[in-house]
Amino acid sequence: MSLDTVLVKIDGEIDLALDRLIALLKIPSISTDPAYKDECRNAAEFLVNDLKSIGFDAGLRDTPGHPMVVAHGGPDAVEGVPHLLFYGHYDVQPVDPLELWDSPPFEPAIEDTDKGKVIRGRGASDDKGQLMTFIEAMRAWEAVNGALPCRITIFLEGEEESGSPSLVPFLQDNAEELKADIAMICDTGMFDGRVPAIVTQLRGLLAEEITLKAATRDLHSGFYGGLAQNPIHLLTKIVADLRDDEGHVTLPGFYDDVPELSDELRAQWDGLGFDADRMLEDVGLSVPAGEQDRTALEKVWSRPTCEVNGIWGGYTGDGFKTVLPAEAHAKISFRLVGQQDPEKIHAAFVDFVNARLPEDVSCIFSNGHGAPASVMSTEDPAFEVARGALSDEWAVEAAFVGAGGSIPVAGHFKEILGMDAMLIGFAKEDDAIHSPNEKYDVQSFHKGIRSWARILSALSEAA
Known part of the structure; x- marks a missing residue:
């Protein structure tokens, strides 16, 4: 396997990758509005065709709601080589209030801002840009090496933004096909816009x-x-x-x-330099509430x-x-x-x-x-391997972090498929997900693709 050549391939074709993302963003796949039912199917078909083009056995799976996309690639089961399940969602939030958008939400474009280039459009960050980071990494890997580094199943949902009514029945009915060694979920982000992170606990x-x-x-x-x-x-x-x-x-x-935090996790969190005062100032507050004997990150992640x-x-x-x-x-x-x-x-x-x-x-x-909460066991060596790969790409030590909210699919994977999940994404706090003028940094997209290539290489070699 040639990781360095894969990374060069990614760098050399980033403009083509952006073109493919923009094409997907143009599809108004709003899952909660019945008027966009056909568009949701169009987005799913776009992804099926794209996955087929890079060698995956991909297809649509109909549900009572919007279809799922399931794809399989890489070598058959080989002892010592991991089988990974990758999850993302192709549906997006409604765009209201439309008058607050600076440009049409389904006419995505690359913009220059004072913080760098961004991709502007509904779904850019949540979650089309994120899921395409993984697919683009697979594309580059296949092009350079002629095969994927390990067995990979891709599972893309079309109802995440409307409560995922079909998700649990689908997982139950297709559990044997979807089971893997570990799941990768891209619907998350970096810490403070600068530190790559793996979410290991969700409230x-x-x-x-x-x-x-x-x-x-x-x-x-x-x-x-x-x-x-x-x-x-x-x-x-x-x-x-x-x-x-x-x-x-x-x-x-x-x-x-x-439970109480482990000493290792507490040290990681303390090292993040989280500014609780700034977080409160951003919403016009200054006095922390909640448990007075706990740090700010404990309050929002683990309490x-x-x-x-x-x-x-x-x-x-x-x-x-x-x-x-x-x-x-x-x-x-x-x-x-x-x-x-x-x-x-x-x-x-x-x-x-x-x-x-x-x-x-x-x-x-x-x-x-x-x-219930979802807590991943970081004793699995794969977590530390992935953290090292992220650190190498971003030149910043990646961290295991918590999330104050809930991402139900992680719990469903654990309960129904019997496996933990790594939640790895490259969104930033200012991406305005669910809001007008949603964006995704071009750097997040580019380095996100490179990050997945490094993670896949590291996990495959570690095995």
């Missing part, structure tokens, strides 16, 4: 909606105020009780399954949370209406880490609320749903 989520019911109707506060229960007062008291003055969540047993996302009740229109409302409502979410069980946390939350209700007030729990 889970538990979402709760509650309705407190008191009197049979809204009451006149002049007649009933001070006598009848006001569910808004009660609800705000319950919400306040969920955290103590130091920012800790007070649900009994909430922290039972929360669980409880947050009120919405609260309402009574009269909220113009003017004033002096009522005691019959109902009060709240939406509350918990970010979960480690081995925290959403069902266990839900049961503790139900008990917590019910224990604070007087006899003539009831609570309805509705729309609750959750998923």
Whole structure:
């Protein structure tokens, strides 16, 4: 295998790679809008044809929603040579509000900015630019070496931006075909726009909606105020009780399954030089909230949370209406880490609320749903090999990092296919994903292709 020649090939044909990305970006594959159903299929067919052109056995797989793309390439199973599954998604977010775009979202172009060249257009970063970094690395590798360095399965989804309704059934029905030694997920980014990263832990989520019911109707506060229960007062008291003055969540047993960071991971995170003050300043804040005995990165990557996302009740229109409302409502979410069980946390939350209700007030729990955290075992030598390859390409020591949000597919791969995933991407915080004027740095695209070539070489040689 000739990695150096592959890298030269990538450098020499970057303009052609950009042309292919721009062609894909022109397809308005908005998965959540039925009006774009045919365009989603067009994007999937584009990718199938492109993968076939570089030697993959690729095809569309129909689902009740938008089709999946599945492709296989490289040598058959060989002892000691890894089998990798690569995941990305070809669908994109809607473009509204259209008037805030500086150029048409599906007329992508290369632009010069004060930070360098960027590719502007919907899906440039999330996730078409990212998934094409991997495909372009495969193209260069095949062209130089005549074969891929290891067995590779590519799995591209068309419903990620609309909740992935077909994903779990498809994984269950096709588990044997899709199983590999490890998955690679490109739907992520770099740390602080400068440090290449492998996300090794993702927080889970538990979402709760509650309705407190008191009197049979809204009451006149002049007649009933001070006598009848006001569910808004009660609800705000319950919400306040969920955290103590130091920012800790007070649900009994909430922290039972929360692990502490390893010394190695803590040292990596401390070395990232994360500026929490700047992060808060960017949104007009200055005083950190949450657990006061934890660092900022711990709070957003490896600690669980409880947050009120919405609260309402009574009269909220113009003017004033002096009522005691019959109902009060709240939406509350918990970010979960480690081995925290959403069902266990839900049961503790139900008990917590019910224990604070007087006899003539009831609570309805509705729309609750959750998923556990995903934690990858970095004891697998492949993680350190990939980290070394990223460090070589970017001339910056790559880091194992956490992610405050949730990427459900990583958990599904673990639960259904029985394998861990490396989340490696090259997006930056200012890419404006899901927003007007989305972009992807040309450097991210170029060095992303080179990074995947290095990772594949390193993983194949390590075996």
